[in-house]
Amino acid sequence: MSSTSTRWLRVVVPVLLILVWLVLAGFGGPTFGKLSGVSSNDQAAFLPASAESTTVQDWQKRFTDSNAIPAIVVVQADAKIPASDLARYAQLGERLGEVDGVQKPESGQATSVAGPIPSEDGKAIEFIVPIADSDEVKTVVADLRGVLKDELPDGAQGWVTGPAGLTADLVSAFGGIDGILLLVAVAAVFVILLLVYRALLLPFLVLLTSVFALCAAILVVYFFALWGWIKLSGQSQGILSILVIGAATDYSLLLVARYREALEQNASRWTAILRAWKAAFEPILASGVTVIIALLCLLFSDLNSNKSLGPIAAIGIVFSLLSALTLLPTLLAVFGRAVFWPFRPKYAEHGHEHRHAGGEQVPGLAGIRGIWRRVGMLIARRPRVTWIVSCLLLAACALGLTQLKANGVEQTDLVLSQSDAADGQKVLAEHFDAGSGSPVLIVARESDADAVLTATEKTDGIASATIYAGNVRPQSTQPGEGGRPGAAPAPEPIVKDGRVLIQATLDSEPDSAQAEQVVRELRETLPSTDSSVLVGGVTAIALDTNVTAQSDLAKIIPIVLGVILLILMLLLRSILAPVLLIGSVVLSYAAALGVSALVFNHVFGFPGADAAVPLFGFVFLVALGVDYNIFLMTRVREESLRIGTRPGILRGLGVTGSVITSAGIVLAATFAALAVIPILFLVQIAFIVAFGVLLDTVLVRSLLVPALSYDIGRAIWWPSRLWREDRVHSTAADTVV
Structure with a gap:
């Protein structure tokens, strides 16, 4: 090629590559804030369709015609709550039911909130609040907590717990992924690069390569999640950011090392970057492909959370590879030896490869x-x-x-910071059956319903069980009068395709090992009564997740x-x-x-x-x-x-x-x-x-x-x-x- 053509390529190719990456970063950067809108931290959403608890969840929707997530509001007083105060707590229940996002009451009902339900010791009151807006659980739970703060009487404390409360606290804990996590990771990489290379410009170029790769990956992941091709969660979002920054930096360092070697052996920076790129291309590509294929092996997983992470992380590695092999070489060639300022590599005209460093001569260690x-x-x-x-x-x-x-x-141990829901779960276990609001769900044939119900009630760890008969809300006017969910007599049970839904309240916390053992026992014993019986619910979801x-x-x-x-x-x-x-x-x-x-x-x-x-x-x-x-x-x-x-x-x-x-x-x-x-x-x-x-x-x-x-x-x-x-x-x- 003529010298004019070469100079033309040296201008056009870098400009085009930099423009392409600027466009990707320009569109991908603002997408960071939109990821929460297409992500889900619902544990049930990541179970395989074949899981028993997934099948029960599908049946539950047919019985209730609702996707509501229960929030358990528990109020604890310093002393025994007098009967005269229950009317005031009933008003509190109505106020909780008025919060935006809470399920609207059915015809003939004043509120969809169950309660006030006094505890047997008379020192606590429970409300079951169905949250219909599952996409805004965090906001709805925050509003419920605001109502408690404003309207609880003196000498009483309130917590919002249960599945909705725990989910809200989990989502809040993930809140730092978009900002704090990325800031800490980038700052750590910058400091390390500065100490290792003692160059002022190089860390910025390497980090720019990594951040641009992340922006492009985020853009693709966002649209894949929006179109329903992948399931995005908070944990996969955090891992994606870290993986891209780390992998892109690793690939960049290998190229930078080869470039420094080439600059010592070549006077031209363009010749040096071409030789460095050729030398680094195979190991960088092989490393990236290895990681991509290993991550895609997660597609063989039965657990959807694992299966979804595979392609999400693989997308990140793809863009890490592309940025390290296109954007970074362009930036290195444009800046030349100035990249390593103030310790610029010098061109050694006669080579340097086998200079002896003193000491005993060992083949391979010269230089x-x-x-x-x-x-x-x-x-x-x-x-x-x-x-x-x-x-x-x-x-x-x-x-x-x-x-x-x-x-x-x-689940109460998932969040390491202070959690209102975890604290509330402990208070709930002190005064009520710990499984209140998160029952074990059993789908049984109508003809075997009574036998299955009896077998369920006899199972150790089950406090009570009832056949679902619609949104009947138990009420109690006196502490200690059996105001627990399921204590009131139920009307005719709802039957769907010859099946009924049994709700069994656990006497242990629904996310505990004891509760999981109860689910295992039910799955072992109930089929002898009804061979088609299915056992699900919050506890079964956790159990099936672990087993899978x-x-x-x-x-x-x-x-x-x-x-x-x-x-x-x-x-x-x-x-x-x-x-x-x-x-x-x-x-x-x-x-x-x-x-x-x-x-x-x-x-x-x-x-x-x-x-x-x-x-x-x-x-x-x-x-x-x-x-x-x-x-x-x-x-x-x-x-x-x-x-x-x-x-x-x-x-x-x-x-x-x-x-x-x-x-x-x-x-x-x-x-x-x-x-x-x-x-x-x-x-x-x-x-x-x-x-x-x-x-x-x-x-x-x-x-x-x-x-x-x-x-x-x-x-x-x-x-x-x-x-x-x-x-x-x-x-x-x-x-x-």
Whole structure:
């Protein structure tokens, strides 16, 4: 091409690329604030259609013709409430029913609110408030709390709890995802980049690349959720932001490292960026594709929350790849050496690659300085001891797996910050049957209804049970007169297609382990009375979620490992190396989970973990852990083709050590930022992934993998051409150990 054409391309291509990304960011940025309108944190929405509780939920809608979510308002007084005060509390119930979003009363009813229902000890009163506007639960619950604050008599306290109250507090806890989370993550990345590179402009360009990738991803995710193609939740929204910032920064750092090397070997910045891009393209693409495919393996999940996260996170990685391979190279080429100011790389006309740094001459370490030379010397002298000790250390950490409690937690424990609903649930359990307002729902044949009802009432853990007969609201005029829901005689039951709906009140909190055991027992015993009986409700939803999540773990782990193994084999043209890499990452994952279990139990004092935590931790750690091994081993293979396997291992480790360690620290910091959102699930994922990434970066990739590869020698490439070739320099070097 002529010099004029070249100059023209150097102007047009960068301008077009930058304009494209500016347009994507311009449309995607304002979309951040709209995500809450297309997201849902309703646990039932993420269950598979085949789950028993999902089927019961569909039946419930046929009986009630309503999607109302019950809010339980509980009022506690300092002393026993006199009968004369009940009229005043009845007025409070009417005022609660007037709040916008509360279900309107049916004809002949003054209000849709059940209550006031006094407790047996006379010190508390309960209202059941059906919230019809499920999309605005947070706002409606806030208004209900406002009514309590304004109208409760002196000496009384009130709480809004139950399914609606707990959901509202959960949504409020997710409120920091759009702002605080992103701000903390970006600030952490900026500080780390500033300390590592000591350059003023580079951190801004890398972060600009990451933020533009996130804007584009958010834009696509928003429309996919709006069109109903995916289900978006608060937790997947938070993970998307962190994953994009971390992954885009990691890919950017690899390109930046190659660009710095190329600037030292080429006078032209355009030649340097072209060579850096060609060298970084394969490992960046392979890493990104590996993570994307691993995330898409979540589509095999039966739990819709897992299934939806797969494509959402994969979209984020796609745009991370695109921004790192298009926008960042353009920005680096435009700014040239000024990117690294005030420590600009200088062009070394006669090369610098094999300058000796002093000390004992070891093949592959020429020109390598500092800590990575010392690590290389350790591996060259004692490879077997190094990888065995590393394995033993990881195995010792993995022993903590025996203390992992990942079988779900009570909904009141999901929010780590102060929760009005969680406090109210405790007060409710003190004065009423704890399951009030969140009954177990049983769908039975009409012909077997009485027998099923009797069997249900005899089940330990069931306080009362009735056959649903419409919105009959129990009232009581005197404390202690049996004013609990279900105590009043019911009219003719409602029958739909030969089925009736039985509502059973638990005497334990509906999200507790005891309540889940009651549901299990009902599912085991009731079919002997009615073979078609179905058991659902809030407690059954939590139980089915945990069971499905544990089933997904056993199913998806082998799929992810198989897919990643195949990708590594294609990338490294080897069988043995990918098998060893997969084994090292799995061992690292087990160690991270083991240490996390000990920290959760004995340091943070968490009550347990969500059943999906091990699966999410596995997908992120294995996929992202393989990233660093791909960065390392693709460079090792490149150097091995040139100077032999063992010297290539040492040189590959030496030249990638700093950049991969920096990338690991950045990714750990971004995931750690998830801890600012006071949700148990996100805090646990933050710790597992952040600790696991650091463990993988510092121990697995720096010591275990290179030492094991060095000990094995050229056989690491079996059965590829690199293993078979008899190179003179390789043969001489491979006989060192």
